[in-house]
Amino acid sequence: MSWLPSKVLYIDLTHKKWWVEDRKDLFERWLGGIGVAIQLYKEEVRPDVDPLSPENVIIFAVGPLTGIFPMASKTVTVFKSPLDGYVAESHAGGRSAAAIRFAGYGAIVIKGASDRPVHLVIDDRRVRFYDASALWGMKSTETIGRVLREVTPGSGFRTIMRIGLAGEKLVRYANVNVDTYRHFGRMGLGAVFGSKKLKAITIIGRRAYALDKRLLGEYMKVYKEIYELATTSPALRKYHDLGTPQNVLVLNKLGALPTRNFQSGRFEQAENISGEYLAERLLGRRLACSGCPVACIHLAALREPTGEPYFYKTTFICYDYELIYALGSNLCIGDAEGMLRLIRAVEEYGLDAISTGVVLAWITEAYERGLITKSETIVEPRWGDWKAYVEMVKYIVYQPNDFYRTAALGVYALAEKYGGKDFALQVNKVEPAGYHTGPTYWVSLAVGFRHSHLDSAGYSYDEKLAKEGKRDVTAHDIAKYIVEEESWRQVLNSLVVCLFGRGIYKEDLVARALRSIGINVTPDDLKTLGRQIWLEKWIVKIREGYDPERIELPKRIFETETPLGKIDPELVKTAIREVKYMIYEALERGLRR
Numbered sequence: 001m002s003w004l005p006s007k008v009l010y011i012d013l014t015h016k017k018w019w020v021e022d023r024k025d026l027f028e029r030w031l032g033g034i035g036v037a038i039q040l041y042k043e044e045v046r047p048d049v050d051p052l053s054p055e056n057v058i059i060f061a062v063g064p065l066t067g068i069f070p071m072a073s074k075t076v077t078v079f080k081s082p083l084d085g086y087v088a089e090s091h092a093g094g095r096s097a098a099a100i101r102f103a104g105y106g107a108i109v110i111k112g113a114s115d116r117p118v119h120l121v122i123d124d125r126r127v128r129f130y131d132a133s134a135l136w137g138m139k140s141t142e143t144i145g146r147v148l149r150e151v152t153p154g155s156g157f158r159t160i161m162r163i164g165l166a167g168e169k170l171v172r173y174a175n176v177n178v179d180t181y182r183h184f185g186r187m188g189l190g191a192v193f194g195s196k197k198l199k200a201i202t203i204i205g206r207r208a209y210a211l212d213k214r215l216l217g218e219y220m221k222v223y224k225e226i227y228e229l230a231t232t233s234p235a236l237r238k239y240h241d242l243g244t245p246q247n248v249l250v251l252n253k254l255g256a257l258p259t260r261n262f263q264s265g266r267f268e269q270a271e272n273i274s275g276e277y278l279a280e281r282l283l284g285r286r287l288a289c290s291g292c293p294v295a296c297i298h299l300a301a302l303r304e305p306t307g308e309p310y311f312y313k314t315t316f317i318c319y320d321y322e323l324i325y326a327l328g329s330n331l332c333i334g335d336a337e338g339m340l341r342l343i344r345a346v347e348e349y350g351l352d353a354i355s356t357g358v359v360l361a362w363i364t365e366a367y368e369r370g371l372i373t374k375s376e377t378i379v380e381p382r383w384g385d386w387k388a389y390v391e392m393v394k395y396i397v398y399q400p401n402d403f404y405r406t407a408a409l410g411v412y413a414l415a416e417k418y419g420g421k422d423f424a425l426q427v428n429k430v431e432p433a434g435y436h437t438g439p440t441y442w443v444s445l446a447v448g449f450r451h452s453h454l455d456s457a458g459y460s461y462d463e464k465l466a467k468e469g470k471r472d473v474t475a476h477d478i479a480k481y482i483v484e485e486e487s488w489r490q491v492l493n494s495l496v497v498c499l500f501g502r503g504i505y506k507e508d509l510v511a512r513a514l515r516s517i518g519i520n521v522t523p524d525d526l527k528t529l530g531r532q533i534w535l536e537k538w539i540v541k542i543r544e545g546y547d548p549e550r551i552e553l554p555k556r557i558f559e560t561e562t563p564l565g566k567i568d569p570e571l572v573k574t575a576i577r578e579v580k581y582m583i584y585e586a587l588e589r590g591l592r593r
Contacts, residue, residue: 005106014112032063035494054113093289094179102205162200164350173355244321245275261361269334325434326357338386358431376403438462466563479578
């Protein structure tokens, strides 16, 4: 007996139907999470499907460790991205994974498109379709969450996913808000929701599960070991104390903190928006995802006057490193409270903060260079002027003119139309996360699926080389690191374990955890599976026409110093070719077998 999820819930928005299938065939072969999700995507989505058409699907998947081991707290979603037109994945925490698992499902597949705004309520017995016309057009995703909590009361694990106006308006980098402070942020899932008239999903998990009594002793032993590592590890302690904003001063010192649209790797006001500054002056509370003892979610308490003497409203705003980079240093905003107000505006409209910040930075530099004027921007964009940026966020969503309609498509579209490709920071039409560490990071974005720093953590390899004083890295070294690291991450993303815990969930401990719940695998089995999942993802992306060698990286990344000096374009090009060679060589070996 094993605790392996196997039920897949299918929902047809077009016909307002739902059904459940037992897909043990997938879960026994691919574990769960990304391993199963990519197989479901292969079954459902043709290579030529328009991302904003009813034929695109939204797939949520969890894994066998969800709900029973610490930090197995993430949900994976897979869909075709409206930002770059290829298969994409995004991950979110909160209560989403536990809710799906305790509702009885290992995965959820949402097909078709509704003819009117709809809100789904899912539990272990049924799916209900509610008219969401009254919610359509609501500005604040937080307000929507409060409304839905009132109309869907219930005990157990409950998660609420919803889009804001950006998703409704099909901004290509709109996100999906999860439980107020978590997100499916990257790659435009919010626009896919909007195209399907899917305003929100509430999932309520009420089921309980019992392990085989013969396994309980080993399970408790492994659980205790993982819990103790999660609560005592210095590497995880930093996430609890300062969260990812600890990276601000570290990267600034290294010269890898993107500033002024990546014109520099250092920000003169980094101290004022650092994790230390925010924790000492503005930190209001910490939160944790379900099943996680780390509590890495940091909320700033912003005290704002109401207009009456001595009366104030306190607003909680979630912040992390990526938001601070994109809406702080890269826009030269050194006012912590101003940065938080810009973060709040981005949150209220339901935009991906990284893409939004990069778009705003490009607009500011293009304005300085005279490529665009105030007739396009409406307000004057200036480095550090958070008030102007708040206005511009509103215009990106409401799209009052052709310029902002283009801005809603992303920085690549802006540069195509108005010029400025050299400083349009994007990799395959996707705006980058905040690490200008060296060549490995940029190669990892070119060959990744999340277009995130979490794709193989190339930045970490660059930082290691910088600390060791090594500048003679080869293309083969880079490619080998990326392939090995990304392959193992497919296992963690199939379990689904938060990647902050990757230092704990090593091969041997993962195998022991799985055996303690009745899934008999060895560390070597897992490593082989990880490489197979990685290749399965590439099979899909290649069928959709993706070729990493065709990517043109912006010149800016080769002009600005990194901790390893200036990046050699030939080194990056060769490393991308090496990764591609390794992919095709592995696929050919598989075919020969």
